Amino acid sequence: MKKTAQTTNRIAHDIVNTVVHTSLAAETAAILTADNVSCEIVDQARRKYTREAVDDYHRGTFAALRIGADAVKGTKRHFKLKKQYRLEKARYRLKKADNQLFQVEKYQPEKRKAVKRLRKNKADFKEQKAQYQNSEKTNLNKAFLLRRKQMYQQEKRELKFRKKELSSEKKHRRKSFAIQKKIKKDANLGFLLTKPVKYTGNRMKASTWQKTVNADSENDVLHALDSAKRRVITPAMQKVSKPQRLQRERKKRDRISEKEQKSRDKLQRQDHRLKEKHNRPQKKKKIQNQKKHRSSVKERFKEGLKAFFQFVKNIYEAEVKKFFAAAALFLLVLLLVFAFILMIFSSITSGGGFTFGTYAAQDYDLSEAEKYYTKLAWEMNNNIKLVGDSSKWKNGLKNFGVNTRNMKDDPDTWYWGNSSQFNWEPCYDFDPYKLWCFLCAYYYNFDAADNGDITYWKYSSDTETLLKELFDAEYRFVYWYDNTSRWEEYSPYHYWGGGSAETGTYYRCEKEAYIYDGRPYRYRFKPIAITNELGKYRDSEGYLCIDSNYRVLNPNDNYELTGFYVMDHRYYSGTKEPFYYYDNATGNFFFMQGTERHDRSFWGWNREDAWFLVSPTDTEIWNSSIKDTCMYGYYEKYYWKTDCRLYYSVKQKKTFDQVISDKLNAMSHASERSQYYQLLLGNDSGQMYGNHQTLRNIFGSASIHEYTAVNGFGYDMQAWNTTHCRISDLHEGVDFVLNSNTQLYAPFDCKITEVDSSKHTVVLRKNDVEYWYDGSGGTKRDTEVYLSNVTLINGLAKGDTLKEGEAFAVSTGHQSCDSLQNSLIYDYVHIKVKIDTDGYGWDFIDPRLVLY
Numbered sequence: 001m002k003k004t005a006q007t008t009n010r011i012a013h014d015i016v017n018t019v020v021h022t023s024l025a026a027e028t029a030a031i032l033t034a035d036n037v038s039c040e041i042v043d044q045a046r047r048k049y050t051r052e053a054v055d056d057y058h059r060g061t062f063a064a065l066r067i068g069a070d071a072v073k074g075t076k077r078h079f080k081l082k083k084q085y086r087l088e089k090a091r092y093r094l095k096k097a098d099n100q101l102f103q104v105e106k107y108q109p110e111k112r113k114a115v116k117r118l119r120k121n122k123a124d125f126k127e128q129k130a131q132y133q134n135s136e137k138t139n140l141n142k143a144f145l146l147r148r149k150q151m152y153q154q155e156k157r158e159l160k161f162r163k164k165e166l167s168s169e170k171k172h173r174r175k176s177f178a179i180q181k182k183i184k185k186d187a188n189l190g191f192l193l194t195k196p197v198k199y200t201g202n203r204m205k206a207s208t209w210q211k212t213v214n215a216d217s218e219n220d221v222l223h224a225l226d227s228a229k230r231r232v233i234t235p236a237m238q239k240v241s242k243p244q245r246l247q248r249e250r251k252k253r254d255r256i257s258e259k260e261q262k263s264r265d266k267l268q269r270q271d272h273r274l275k276e277k278h279n280r281p282q283k284k285k286k287i288q289n290q291k292k293h294r295s296s297v298k299e300r301f302k303e304g305l306k307a308f309f310q311f312v313k314n315i316y317e318a319e320v321k322k323f324f325a326a327a328a329l330f331l332l333v334l335l336l337v338f339a340f341i342l343m344i345f346s347s348i349t350s351g352g353g354f355t356f357g358t359y360a361a362q363d364y365d366l367s368e369a370e371k372y373y374t375k376l377a378w379e380m381n382n383n384i385k386l387v388g389d390s391s392k393w394k395n396g397l398k399n400f401g402v403n404t405r406n407m408k409d410d411p412d413t414w415y416w417g418n419s420s421q422f423n424w425e426p427c428y429d430f431d432p433y434k435l436w437c438f439l440c441a442y443y444y445n446f447d448a449a450d451n452g453d454i455t456y457w458k459y460s461s462d463t464e465t466l467l468k469e470l471f472d473a474e475y476r477f478v479y480w481y482d483n484t485s486r487w488e489e490y491s492p493y494h495y496w497g498g499g500s501a502e503t504g505t506y507y508r509c510e511k512e513a514y515i516y517d518g519r520p521y522r523y524r525f526k527p528i529a530i531t532n533e534l535g536k537y538r539d540s541e542g543y544l545c546i547d548s549n550y551r552v553l554n555p556n557d558n559y560e561l562t563g564f565y566v567m568d569h570r571y572y573s574g575t576k577e578p579f580y581y582y583d584n585a586t587g588n589f590f591f592m593q594g595t596e597r598h599d600r601s602f603w604g605w606n607r608e609d610a611w612f613l614v615s616p617t618d619t620e621i622w623n624s625s626i627k628d629t630c631m632y633g634y635y636e637k638y639y640w641k642t643d644c645r646l647y648y649s650v651k652q653k654k655t656f657d658q659v660i661s662d663k664l665n666a667m668s669h670a671s672e673r674s675q676y677y678q679l680l681l682g683n684d685s686g687q688m689y690g691n692h693q694t695l696r697n698i699f700g701s702a703s704i705h706e707y708t709a710v711n712g713f714g715y716d717m718q719a720w721n722t723t724h725c726r727i728s729d730l731h732e733g734v735d736f737v738l739n740s741n742t743q744l745y746a747p748f749d750c751k752i753t754e755v756d757s758s759k760h761t762v763v764l765r766k767n768d769v770e771y772w773y774d775g776s777g778g779t780k781r782d783t784e785v786y787l788s789n790v791t792l793i794n795g796l797a798k799g800d801t802l803k804e805g806e807a808f809a810v811s812t813g814h815q816s817c818d819s820l821q822n823s824l825i826y827d828y829v830h831i832k833v834k835i836d837t838d839g840y841g842w843d844f845i846d847p848r849l850v851l852y
Contacts, residue, residue, distance in 0.1 A: 067200075071196065078189055081187070081189055082189060084187060084841075085184075085187040085188055085189060087841075088180070088183050088184045088187045089184050089187075091180060091183075091184075092180045092181060092183075092184040095173075095176065095177050095180050096177065098173075099173050099174075099177055102169075102170075102173060103170075106166075107166050107169075107170055110162070110166060111163060111166055114159045114162050114163050114166075115163075117155075117159060118155075118156060118159045118160075121152055121155050121156065121159075122152070122156075124152075125148060125149065125152040128145065128148050129145065132145045161267075164267070165267050168263055168264075168267065169264075172256065172259070172260040172263065175256055176253065176256050176257070176260070179249055179252055179253045179256060180253065182245075182249050183246060183249045183250060183253065186242045186245050186246040186249065187246055209226075209229075251767075258753070265798075359436055359437075359440050359680065360440040360443065360444055360455065360456055360457060361436075361439065361440055361443075361456050361457050361458075361459075362456060363835065363845040363846070363849045363850060364459070364835075364843050364845060365456075365457065365458055365459035365463075366436045366439070366845075366846070366849060367713065367843070367844070367845040367846045367849065368459040368463075369435060369436070369439055369459055369463055369467065370432045370435060370436070370713055370714050370846060371713070371714040371715065371730070372463075372464055372467055373430065373435060373467045373470070373471065373714070374430070374712075374713075374714030374715040374717050375714065375715045376467065376468065376471045377428065377430065377471070377475075377715070377717040378715035378716060378717045378729070380475070380477065380650075381717055381720060381721065381722075383396045383399040383400060383477075384396065384477070384648070384650065384720060384721045385721060385723065386399065387400075387414075387479070387646070387648050388414050388416060388648075388721065390410065390411075390414075393410070393411070393414075393646065394407065397479065400477050400479075402479065407481055407483070408483075408485075408557075409483055409485045409640075409642050409644045410642070410644065411481075411644045411645055411646040412642055412643065412644050412645065413645050413646075414645075414646050414648070415645060415646065415647045415648070416648060416649065416721055417649050417720075417721070418649075419647050419649070420647075421480045421482075421647040422478060422480075422647060422649040422651070424649070424651070426649055426650040426652070426719075426720040426721070427650075427652045427720075428650075428717070428718070428719055428720055429652075429655060429656045430656060430717075431656060432712065432713070432714075432846065432848070433681065433848075434656060434657070434660060434681060436680070436849075437677050437680035437681045438660045438663070438664070438677060439457070439463070439466075440457070440676070440677075440680060441664060441673045441674070441676040441677040441680065442466070442663065442664065442667070442673070443457035444457075444673065444676060446668065446669040446672055446673070469663075470659050470660075470663065473653065473654060473659045473662070474652060474653060474654050474655070474656060474659045475650055475651070475652060475653070476650070476651045476653055477648070477649075477650055477651075478648065478649055478650070478651050479646065479647060479648040479649075480646070480647040480648075481644075481646055482644065482645040482646070482647065483643075483644040483645075484643045484644070485640060485641060485642045485643050485644055486640075486641050486643070487561070487563065487638040487639070487640060487641070488638065488639055488640075488641045489637060489638055490563075490636060490637060490638065490639060493635045493636060493637050494635060494636040495633075495634075495635040495636075496531055496533065496534070496633065496634055496635065496636075506614060506631035506632060506633050507527060507528075507529045507530060507531075507631065507632055507633065507634075508527070508528040508529045508626065508629045508630070508631060509525050509526060509527045509528055509529075509613065509629065509630050509631070509632055510525065510526045510528065510629065510630070520545070520553065520558075520559035521545035521546060521547060521553050521559060522546060522547050522548040523545070523546050523548075523550075523612070524543045524544065524545050524546075525543065525544060525613065525630075525632070526541070526542050526543050526544070527542075527544060527632070528629060530544075533564070533636070534552065534564060534634060536556075537552055537553070537554050537555070537556075537562060537564070538555075539555035539556075540555075544566075545559065546566055546612070547561075549565075550565050550566045550567070550568055550612050551564070551565050552564040552565065552566065552634070563636050563637060563638035563639050563640065564634055564635070564636050564637070565634060565635055565636075565637050566612040566632055566633070566634045567612060567632070567633040567634060567635065568611050568612055569611055569612065569613075569614060569633075583599075586599075588600065591618070593621060598618065598621055600615065600618060601615050601617035601618060612632055613630040613631070613632050614630055614631040614632070615630060616628050616629060616630055619631050650720045660677070661674070664677060695747040695748055695769070695783075695785075695833075695850050695851050695852070696745065696746070696747045696748065696804055696805060696851075696852070697745075697747070697851050697852055698744050698745055698746075698747055698785075698787070698831065698851065699736070699738065699742065699744065699745070699829075700743070700745060703852060704736075704847070704848060704851040704852065705848065707736045707737065707738070708736065708737040709734050709735065709736055709737075709848070710735050710736075710737060710828065711731055711734065711735035711828075711830075712731065712734055712846075713731055713732070713733065713734050713845075713846035713847070713848070714730070714731060714846075715729060715730055715731070716729060716730070716731055732832050732844040733786065733788075733830050733831050733832030733833070733844070733847060734830070734831055734846065734847050734848060735828040735829070735830050735831075736828060736829055736831065737828050738811045738828060738829050739811070740811060740812070741810045741811060742810060742811045742829075743793075743807045743809075743810055744787070744790060744807070744808060744809045744810065744811065744829070745805050745806065745807055745808070746764065746802040746803060746804055746805060746806045746808055747764070747785060747804070747851065748766050748769060748783075748804050749766060749801070749802065749803055749804050750764040750765055750766040750785075750801070750802050751764070751765055751766070751799070751800070751801050751802070752764060752792075752796060752797070752798055752799060752800050752801075752802065752808075753765045753784070753798070753799075754798065755792065755797065755798040757791070759788070760788060760789050760790055760791060760812050761786065761787065761788050761790075762786075762787045762790055762792060762808075762809060763784060763785070763786050763787070764784065764785045764787070764802070765782070765783070765784045765785075766782070766783055767782045768780035768781070768782065769781055769782070769783040769835075771850070781835050781836045782835070782836040782842075783833065783834070783835045783836075784833070784834045784835075784842075785831065785832070785833055785834075785847075786830075786831070786832035786833075786834065787809065787829065787830070787831060787832075788829065788830035789811060789812045789828065789829050789830060790809040790810065790811055790812060790829060791809060791810055791812050792808060792809050793807065793808065793809055793810055794807075794808070796808055796809075811829050831847045831851075832844055832847065833845055833846075833847045833850060833851075835850075
């Protein structure tokens with residue numbers, strides 16, 4: 001038992017010790033594990049927050065850079081849209097004033113006038129009806145009453161129709177004004193200072209929402225809200241945003257305008273039918289029972305045989321044409337592929353910067369440059385035509401900066417162009433394709449990091465300065481004024497006055513006549529009576545001025561000499577008989593009145609006797625009715641023989657190609673610019689024309705550039721010193737030479753929006769035409785094509801739709817005339833293309849830019 005007790009005690013003691021030691025070891029292990037886990041957690045948290053801090057710093061830096069870039073772009077866009085807002089605001093004010101003017105000056109007065117006239121006509125008809133009822137009811141009176149009733153009903157319909165027209169116009173004006181008011185409101189951008197706050201708030205709001213969604217990736221409610229926000233709320237808010245509303249309202253304005261035009265056309269058709277019905281006489285129907293002539297069997301056989309051969313001929317021609325068209329299309333595709341490969345190869349070997357060879361500009365900028373250059377030539381040509389005008393030639397020279405002060409005489413002959421002074425033919429060698437290619441090469445930024453990224457240049461005042469330099473470097477106006485005019489003597493002289501004292505043919509004048517020293521003239525006196533020949537030489541005070549030889553001067557032309565002289569009465573009169581006689585014994589002059597001698601009397605003129613005047617005393621002896629006045633006579637001795645010539649021309653100092661080459665060679669990267677210019681022009685890989693062509697050629701499968709263009713885009717300038725018979729300062733399209741009845745094809749899927757059969761004009765329109773060259777993936781723009789000298793075919797009319805390539809019209813064969821001979825020389829079709837250049841305004845462009 002003792003041994004058993006000891007053994008049991010020892011076992012129990014060992015078990016307890018083992019349990020205790022085991023528990024302590026487990027506790028120690030648990031504590032160490034917990035410490036290691038907590039240290040790892042803390043370490044991971046520290047590393048995580050350190051990484052997040054660095055990432056937040058980087059994100060903040062990039063966000064700041066993006067915000068700065070967006071601020072610059074937003075500011076630029078703000079000012080651009082601000083201009084459009086001012087335009088819309090001006091349109092709103094103009095429409096408001098126009099509506100008020102319409103309401104006051106047209107709608108209310110004409111409506112009151114129509115109502116008043118309708119009441120008056122109704123009262124007149126009632127009075128006429130009452131007179132008929134009270135008078136004898138004969139067939140004649142009944143017919144008169146019936147005719148008056150018809151006239152009253154017609155006037156009633158016309159007046160009601162006029163009221164309907166006014167109401168319709170007022171309704172459309174009200175709708176258009178309301179839409180314009182909304183456009184003005186939505187186009188208002190507000191203050192620029194509020195944009196950063198709004199922009200920053202939107203970014204913070206979007207960032208906060210995104211962090212909230214990403215923080216709890218397993219929260220299905222947040223993800224559902226985020227999906228609803230992205231798919232429903234955000235698109236809905238974009239649709240009701242200002243830009244979207246503005247776009248919808250502008251399109252609605254266009255639809256209202258089209259609807260107003262349709263309504264106006266409908267009312268015009270109703271008015272036309274109303275008047276036609278009123279003016280159409282009542283004709284009795286005649287029954288024609290004439291038998292139709294039946295042809296014989298022989299004639300019917302001949303007609304059938306002829307129709308069969310014509311059918312076979314048509315099939316043969318159609319199949320042959322299709323065969324050759326297919327072959328030509330296949331060859332054309334091969335040539336285009338070869339040209340494209342050659343273009344890529346040449347561009348890659350030259351650095352790869354011009355692979356696509358496209359114009360680095362929008363069509364609007366290229367067209368504006370062409371318009372300004374032609375304007376320079378047109379203005380110079382107008383001044384040249386003024387130089388050739390006999391009544392305005394001095395104004396033309398002054399416009400060229402010529403001092404015409406010493407050019408006293410008008411030329412007898414004008415010599416233009418090739419002459420003895422200027423032995424060359426004036427040349428005008430403008431080429432729009434070369435101008436476009438030059439401007440793109442001139443403005444290209446070769447210092448950019450990636451030359452393949454073409455940045456579009458913009459037309460500005462700097463472009464106008466550049467074009468002016470080009471024009472001045474190429475052309476210069478030259479002239480030579482050759483004047484050999486002179487005085488030549490009459491034989492015999494032309495006399496006014498003179499003769500004997502008794503004839504009384506002398507002219508009266510005041511007795512004051514003095515000698516003037518230090519003046520352009522020697523004597524001066526004031527006539528009382530004068531003829532038209534001498535009257536034009538009086539000065540502002542009414543005096544005649546003469547020199548010491550008694551020659552009349554012209555005070556209106558710096559006292560230049562004239563051909564007139566005042567008579568010196570000491571010698572001979574116009575009759576070649578002595579008028580005054582000289583007495584050698586006494587030294588006096590005297591005259592005879594019959595048999596009575598009279599010595600010449602004087603009254604104390606200064607220094608010398610004025611021998612060109614008859615004294616008042618002598619005048620009174622000759623004619624007792626004339627007292628206290630002098631007399632004078634004059635004659636014309638010389639006439640001015642004009643012998644004057646004007647030579648003028650335009651000297652081409654350099655050709656257009658030379659001027660372009662000099663400009664490009666004087667710039668940095670001269671060889672690259674020249675290469676780019678040659679590539680765009682097509683001298684390296686075939687004619688490319690800038691690769692802007694997006695719309696199908698209207699004339700058919702051939703390229704638009706294969707047709708002869710007369711009257712190009714821009715100002716009407718074709719040759720120096722010529723005036724085209726179609727007087728038009730600015731051409732917004734191009735005239736292409738065509739044969740009569742040439743078929744025209746739709747350039748795209750479009751709608752016929754305007755037709756004027758009297759003027760042979762048609763307008764095609766399509767919204768959102770994609771121009772692939774502009775922007776990333778292309779830009780969609782509304783486009784209109786205006787055609788003149790065309791006629792619709794196949795019963796087409798306004799409002800019909802066309803498919804691309806569908807034949808819809810033919811040329812009318814309208815002829816234009818030669819500018820020099822004024823004779824008809826060619827048939828042509830006029831094309832204008834108008835596009836929504838930047839989404840906010842319409843502009844005409846050169847059709848050759850977009851038609852291929």
